[in-house]
Amino acid sequence: MIPFTGHVSIRQHIRGKPYPTGLKNFVLADPTGEVLDFQGKNSFPDAATSTLSIGGLAVLRLTQTLPAGCSLFVDRYFTSIRLLDCLLEKGITVTGTIMKNLVPRNAKPCLKNDTEMKRQGRGSINQIVCDDNKICITQWYDNKAVLSASSEFGAQPNDSCKRWSKEDHAYIEVPRPAVIKQYNDKMGGVDLSDRMIPYYRIGARTRKWTIRTILHMVDLSLVNAWLQERQDMLNKGTQIKHLRQFLDFRLAVSEDLLFPAGIQTWNQKTDPPQKRIALPPEAARNTRRSTCHEWLRLKCSKM
Template sequence: MTRVRFYKLRSSLKIVNDLDVTEETTKSDTLWGVRPLLDHVRQGCLSLPRCDKVCVDEQIIPFTGGCPIRQYVPGKPNPNGLKVFVLASPNGLVLDFEVYQGKNTFRGQRLGVGAAAVLRMVESVPTGTYVFFDRYFTMINLMDAFLSKGLPATGTIMKNRVPKQCQLPGDKQLRKEGRGASVTLVRRGPELAVTKWFDNKPVLMASTVYGRYPEDICSRWSNKDKGHVQVRRPAVIREYNDNMGGVDLCDRMLSFYCMSSRTKKWTSRVMMHFFEVAITNAWIQYKSDKLLDSPPYDDSSEDSEEEYQPPTKTRIPQPEPSVRRLGARHMPEMMDIKHAMARHT
């Protein structure tokens, strides 16, 4: 297939028949051109088994052309594109998503876009699921709403969103105590713990299930010592780091074999993105099923006590001298000389 023919076919891809879509639908839903595909992929995500810990984060569909719902999100690898709110497991499995179409995407919510997005994402998770999100979403009212739903929540929080009655020590005081210093203030009824941890800079966490204890030791890089140092870490930081990176992990897997073809049609870019999401979910499920079906390792066998012998390198047989120069093939001759140069014989 020629390049011109390929691009012609790609520009003609359609998910729906334009004549079958009513005018009311086109006005109320900007994504009407790809809505059947989004609904089909989302139903596949909703049918996946739920785990006990999930995370909510933003995902960007890279696109720099003209699009009525294109967003700019600083700090992302691809800041320009269509913003998608994603619910994912810690291993990168996408469990639910919602493409952001503006302030009217989540109607009937008074807590803001971020809080409304998180509440929309957790509609499919069972009670008792631990939910993690970053500081864009975290608010005290949202944490209380999650607690009333029976969903323990944890997230980083902005300094200006911490209640004024929560008197945490200043940054200078924690800096004097040294790297790894932390303090936790707990509110009773409804339960909420706000933890401040000093690493390279202060980190604020809000959680309805985790606090400072039990602390552990983590390895952190020190610019002063030019090496890794051991730093005390609160329990809420450990749990957040272990379970928050699901969406970022999905983005990384999508970037390995992405359909990176330039196009001026944002609908084509959206279609390619969600095809990749479906493929990535299928790959994660395949790896999980393969791991469960693998036979258990038996270390009681006699072979396990023997010293491991690496497999021997198979030597490629040399061509027969009678046929090595037959016709125009001129097959190479195997030499035992190191750094031998190829030559014509």
């Protein structure tokens, strides 16, 4: 969300967002948090005639620049079986959580209800595979039932994860399907970018949504540059504790923009500033008041 509270037709309010009022912006990012592409919500002229939702159209638009063989991870707002089929034709696999009402009708009888999965215990898994063996729908019960769809991963191979148990008052090992593990590992990139931008956002009191959008893109570029620097330093073997923080990186960029190469900068130690001319001391408060009173007395006497 690009925060904006002015009057514009594309502004919307989404509950639960850190900045609920503003301009919706769909983002494509890699697992490290670097933003690869973005797309506004009100830019799909074929939304009325398409069989896909706004989220599905946004995914299709953002994946136009991706080559075949990429793995895409989305949340339940975007996931649908129709979207998985469309991207599979382009050679792109999709993995994401899915809403229960978007599961095909012929597959719903094979799903288990939440009560049955809860009775089986924490970590119970149910898997459904389509007829052509290209799409897999997986149910997994953790604290509640989680439904996922993927054209690349399934329930196997299983691993285990630690979860807190209120009954045992300790951490226990819970079986976890492979699709959930891959989804949890790859879905943190967009959240990282959204978390870093508001820390030091460029502030401007403006009623123009264009200026707000431009400033947001500047913040987005700074976050991308900082993430790229961190990744390069990690590839060179630098320890995490020696990496530059985001605030220090922004200050360094500001200094480079204010004092580019070739411009002489003032150094306080070697080139001290010229001293100010000393002004005569002001008269004491009592003196000023007495002078004023004497002036008024003289003026009144002349009148």
